[in-house]
Amino acid sequence: MKTRIDMDVEMYLPVVREQMSKLVRFSDGEWAVISKHLRLMTLKKKAHFTRSGEVCGHLGLILSGSLRLYHLKDGEDRTGYFGLPNDFVSSYKSFLKHEPGIPSIQALEDTVLITLSYLSFQDLLIHPVTAHKMERFARLIAENMIFCYEDRMEGFVSESPAERYETLLKKKPAIVQQVPQYYLANYLGITATSLSRIRKRISVPAK
Incomplete structure (x- = not known):
């Protein structure tokens, strides 16, 4: 009989x-x-996937959701990346080397992920059926x-701040609806007021 978590993952x-x-394409x-x-992982808004100083x-x-x-x-956080649905996420150096990492990864809203643990990842890298393709997957x-x-x-x-913002919109168009303006401004290296002006010029509504 399958457990609830097995059914959820399936x-x-x-x-x-x-x-x-x-x-990488995997055979059946x-x-x-x-x-x-x-495994299935659920994070409430503001919960952390990993924290600075911890092993990811x-x-x-x-x-679903966003990170x-x-x-x-110096007591201030600086946003380096946003993860949206269908994005892979990790503090990857920490994950691969199994050592404390520098960045933190936090849920911006209730978020659901499918995860692979470090131990499972290592098992798949040496498994005779999956080793070759998992090595390629890890590299990619x-x-x-x-x-x-x-x-x-x-x-x-x-690029100027406006150009950086437009580049971000092209790569992740859903980001406007999922990420608060002050985090977007932080990511772009500008103030929320400056971002608001940029948005008005290109007619993009703020969250």
């Missing part, structure tokens, strides 16, 4: 497989092994996170 398996397949046999390691124990796929990754400096997740970081740094060097 309901989301097609979505999870679809998103993972955008990086490989997927049968992987799916046994997946999971890689997650957001099913933000941020760093604390890392590449995507590096690309995201580089795009953000390049934006601060080469």
